[in-house]
Amino acid sequence: MDSVDSSETTPPTEVLSSVFHLYECRRDGDRLLYYGEVLVPERMLLREIWPAFRSAGYEVQLAQTDRAQDVLVARPLDTPDGSLPWKNLLLLALTICSTLFVGATAWYYVPASEIFANPLSALQAWPFTAAVLGVLLVHELGHYAMARYHGVDVSLPYVIPFIFPFGTMGAIIRMRGQMPDRKSLFDIGVAGPLAGLAATIVITVIGLSLDPITVPERVLSGGGEVIVFNNPPLLDIIAVLINQPVAYGTAASPATNVPLNPVGAAILDLIGQPSVSDRTGVTVHPVIIGGWVGMFFTVLNLLPVGQLDGGHMLRAMLGERQETVAAMVPLALFGLSAYLYYGRGLSINESVGLWAFWGLFSTFIAFNGPAHPIDDTGLDAKRMAVGVFTFLLGLLCFMLVPIQLLGA
Template structure:
């Protein structure tokens, strides 16, 4: 416990940790006029101080001092002996205050001197009672019912010592970086409110270096935006509180189980005969080999997506966990859930990593889709599809109309290369992950581009629209459930969350979101003029 040192003369006090105030059982002895103290603290600990003075030659009082182990009547001592509960009546009887005059406040110590004529006992005894009730107390000597204020306090709420908080406030922050105006508890640490001086990135770098030099690696600094007033705040927390969460089931085991089921659904999705009767799957496992080519194409696009995430993450210093591939009866897989294991340095870094996967997946999938429309079926027959399926995607319908021309007519089935269907399935997985909601790639992109508050609103809007779509589309229903239970966030704080990404990366983020819309939005125009005039 940090000792409280108060410059008193005569000095003689000791620390008590109970909220009640006791008085000496000795008889009152009138003494000359003296002064008493009123302490005003801004911490969880509040200080009650009583000062009394009488004749030093009183044998009974000297004996009492000896019993209480007061070695020097002119010294101030602090200890933590337990305090005895006493009723309020004796307190009032043993204390009399007269002629309260003007107060003088010592700003550094928080001690307010008030001149008084006082008659209390014992001699030269100052009792400090530190209260742990979370209140800010201002008391006069002997006052049994001090005025109580209840602000947010620090000491019991945080794990950072008070001395360290003072170092942070007075030595690490300053006029050249972040001028602190107030502080309060925050998530096991301290939140400093104030004024940001200069660019956030440079301020973070400068304060982090000072913290490293002064305090080592024990604490972590964050520069964030306060959602209440949209003003910058600095947060310092112990690094021990930032350990990644552990799961009851080993990650590799859960990821392997998810992956095994995903392989099965990828194969099943490309065998229509088995989709019609799922109960017959185990009786016709040999048919699953027919779905192998399509499963490999979709798995290849999934792999391109995940590898791109990891390559960029390694470049910017972000650690990713094991991917959990989510199986889907409708499209084979919903993609992968990948945790970020460390603290992301900047929003721009998060944008790079989040956008890398969808951009790579879109690019490769688009090349395969174009190849499928251009190349004839290998067996001369291909897959017979109804043109209405191309109305489900603005991108697929637009490309189909551009490349197939009048061949694509309403109500006339056409034969296409199976690569079209396989690539389309892979393309659909990318825009689903690009929805700006929760911790999906799209949610992380929106967070990195527009900040926490705007991305939270966009996420709520996206989930609401998905909920409406789920009334008509089973894929949307399963995706809403997946987001709600596994990916709804919130996204963990970023080290320096104030600076916006560079414009070129903002443009990449916009491209990813627009590509997602192009794939998911329906193609509204008719494929033939006959269909257009037939209405």
């Protein structure tokens, strides 16, 4: 560990004089360590010194040594080095493969044996892959662009490959920098849902405008389980506005409620029967599933808890009062699960287990709350209105029973 050369370009120590009694400044690799004694509360300290450190190209945090001595740790901001983000690209490639395979077998009814014999046959599912990944990446790039705009250090999106029913678990970005203020926290949090919903609406309109998929006879007569994807209100609204059906068959036996390969899928209304036509043996175009995924992920992301988008947004809107709301989210989700089980008589496979899982998950992430801005000044009225509007849009994507796994 070396002392700092006075000729080096480092944050000016003058900004510390009124808030931090500096004893010594040393360099540890690329870090700068300022040993001393804090004179004010931590939040006031960071609010006072953060702009100067940021202007000099450093993130700063308060820590303590093993001897309980205060130390300010300044790390240089990450700057792009021009190298390719190999981890992001590898995950994207794997997710393209997983969504193509799942899309081909589950939504285009291509036998898995045919894909193993000729992997290129999975490429016919490219519209499904483009729809699902398009919605997810636009959502995450909304966060990324707004974070860069506000000077917050973030990673590129990481897309997570998975198996049935969508071939992916979603996408995430990592926020590595400190949050300057509530405006930045809100803008970054709200940009993802709004960008994702815009992409979702476009994808849904395209999907509803495409011809339905013919279901092979071997699938219709094959039996097995059926997964029912119920319509969120937003999907029904879009379908009505462009005068397109969201299901095919008869009210008594909708043809979208047909077995998949190897399980099944359908898009039905939450309450009552789906929009119907006289055509049978067909199911909605798989691109519509991309729109459904966008709406469902929007609902989950807008839960006002932890590091989810809704948690960041509500922390920016309400300040520390967000913690009270976050504490109620797990109770609400467990209550919803209990209502479906005891009040509606649904089984664990009919979204009872889904909401119970999210109740448990939200309990854990509630302890790791949203980012705490350095400047905790409240939001302006325009941003508050945008926040309320975004949560209302999220309600249009909500379904009591999004997914049901039924026996054939």
